[in-house]
Amino acid sequence: MGTLDGRIAIVTGASRGIGAAIVGKLAAEGATVVACARSIESCPGASLCLKVDVSNAEQVDACVKETVAKFGRVDILVNNAGITKDGLLMRMSDADWDQVIDINLKGTFLFTRAVSRPMMKNKGADGQPSGGAIVNIASVVGITGNAGQANYTSSKGGVIALTKTVAKELGSRQIRCNAVAPGFIRSQMTDVLPEDVKNQYAQTIPLKRFGEATDVANAVAWLASDAASYVTGQVISVNGGMV
Ligand code: NAP
Numbered sequence: 633m634g635t636l637d638g639r640i641a642i643v644t645g646a647s648r649g650i651g652a653a654i655v656g657k658l659a660a661e662g663a664t665v666v667a668c669a670r671s672i673e674s675c676p677g678a679s680l681c682l683k684v685d686v687s688n689a690e691q692v693d694a695c696v697k698e699t700v701a702k703f704g705r706v707d708i709l710v711n712n713a714g715i716t717k718d719g720l721l722m723r724m725s726d727a728d729w730d731q732v733i734d735i736n737l738k739g740t741f742l743f744t745r746a747v748s749r750p751m752m753k754n755k756g757a758d759g760q761p762s763g764g765a766i767v768n769i770a771s772v773v774g775i776t777g778n779a780g781q782a783n784y785t786s787s788k789g790g791v792i793a794l795t796k797t798v799a800k801e802l803g804s805r806q807i808r809c810n811a812v813a814p815g816f817i818r819s820q821m822t823d824v825l826p827e828d829v830k831n832q833y834a835q836t837i838p839l840k841r842f843g844e845a846t847d848v849a850n851a852v853a854w855l856a857s858d859a860a861s862y863v864t865g866q867v868i869s870v871n872g873g874m875v
Contacts (some may be wrong), residue, residue: 633662634660634661634662635661635662635853635857635858635859636658636662636663636664636708636853636856636857637661637662637663637664638662638665638812639658639662639664639707639708639856640663640664640699640701640703640704640706640708641658641663641664641665641666641669641674641706641707641708641709641856642665642666642668642695642696642706642708642709642710642743642747642774643655643665643666643667643678643683643710644666644668644669644686644711644712644713644739644743644754645668645669645686645712645713645769646665646667646672646678646681646712647667647669647670647671647672647675647711648667648819648820649670649817649819649820649821649845650652650712650814650817650819650845650848650849651669651710651712651713652667652676652707652833652845653845653846654710654712654845654848654849654852654853655667655675655676655678656676656677656742656848656849657846657850657852657853658677658708658849658852658853658856659677659678659679659720660677661853663684663707663708663856664678664679664703664763665677665679665680665804666678666679666681666682666695666698666699667682668679668681668683668684668686668695668713669683669684669713670683670684671683672818675730675767675776676731677781678797679703680698680699682695682698682700682731682776686711686713686735686740686742686743686757687734687735687738687739687740688742689742692739692743692746693746695746696743696746696750696758697728697862698745698800700750700859702705703784704705705750705753705754706747706750706754706764706857706870707751707752707753707762707764707765708753708765708766708767709744709747709764709765709766709767709772709857710766710767710768710769710847710852711736711739711740711743711744711766711767711768711791712734712769713730713736713739714736714769714771714787714821715735715736716730716732716781716784716821717732717734717783717784718777718780718781718784719780720779720780724782724783728783729782730732730781731742731783732783732787733783733786733790734786735764735787735793736784736787736788736790736791737786737787737794737852740768740794742795744794744809747764747800748807751763751764751802751805751807751858752805752807753792755798757759758850761805761806762806762847763802763805763806763807763808764807765804765806765807765808765809765856765857765860766795766798766807766808766809766810767797767809767810767812767852767855767856768791768792768794768809768810768811768812769791769811769812769814769848769852770786770791770792770811770812770867771785771788771790771813771814771875772812772814772815772871773785773788773814773845773868774777774787774788774789774790774791774813775789775792775867775869775875776875778819779788786819787810788813792811792813792867793813795810795811795865795867796811796849796865799865801865803864803865804860805852806858807875808855808861808863808864809864809865809869810855810864810865810866810867811867811870812848812851812852812855812867812870813869813870813871814843814847814848814870815837815842815843815846815869815870815871815872815874815875816833816834816842816843816871816872816874817843817844817847817848817870818841818842818843818844818845819845820826822842829832830842835871836874837871837872838872838873838874839872839873840872842871842872843870843872845871848870851868851870855868860863
């Protein structure tokens with residue numbers, strides 16, 4: 633028996649990396665998973681794959697509608713889609729600022745807004761409101777700041793503030809909202825770093841290594857499960873002890 637048996641979950645940014653690992657973990661725990669990304673054909677573990685740009689409100693609303701039409705409800709939302717467009721603030725273009733904020737922060741808002749109504753309607757076997765669980769993927773640099781990432785750190789700091797606000801606003805409807813703040817995790821996003829830079833970063837981490845996508849997925853699955861039923865508005869760091 634899995635910890636998420638019978639749950640319906642939507643995971644954004646599911647075509648690779650951390651998102652794909654989250655889909656696999658939620659499915660292994662018994663959830664029916666809808667996997668979304670801009671380009672996605674298949675995703676191991678997912679029951680449905682949908683092409684969705686999280687920064688497009690119409691596409692986001694259509695994705696949630698289709699999920700409810702096919703599976704009857706949404707119990708779990710994982711806002712994982714994210715991008716970086718790094719550069720020093722003095723030289724950062726408006727377009728690079730806007731794109732990162734639109735995908736990382738506005739996308740999280742749009743999906744949260746879209747699931748809030750169906751989650752409010754959810755009822756358990758006892759007929760009582762059962763709400764849902766929203767897990768947002770933030771970042772360690774949304775807590776600490778980081779030179780060269782004004783757009784990205786602002787988006788992730790915003791995601792953390794949004795998480796706390798959603799927890800307060802929707803808590804009375806039994807909708808929990810938490811964030812996971814990963815440190816350096818091996819994925820396409822960090823693979824682009826030169827090998828010597830990666831080694832230097834690793835030396836600053838108490839565990840002396842990058843994390844794996846499954847480390848983040850395990851924390852997400854716990855926050856989404858009933859084992860975390862009294863946990864909301866929190867930021868769980870998965871960073872090897874960096875902060
Ligand atoms: P990744 O390998 O680059 O994957 C990013 C995912 O997001 C892809 O599936 C991508 O698919 C999707 N995506 C990007 N823009 C999208 C959009 N507009 N609409 C829908 N999907 C979109 O990155 P990752 O390392 O797995 O990162 C996942 C999350 O963890 C991100 O939020 C990232 O900020 C966060 N994070 C990562 C690290 C790390 O060290 N890797 C650390 C801290 C936080 P498409 O391109 O097909 O849309």
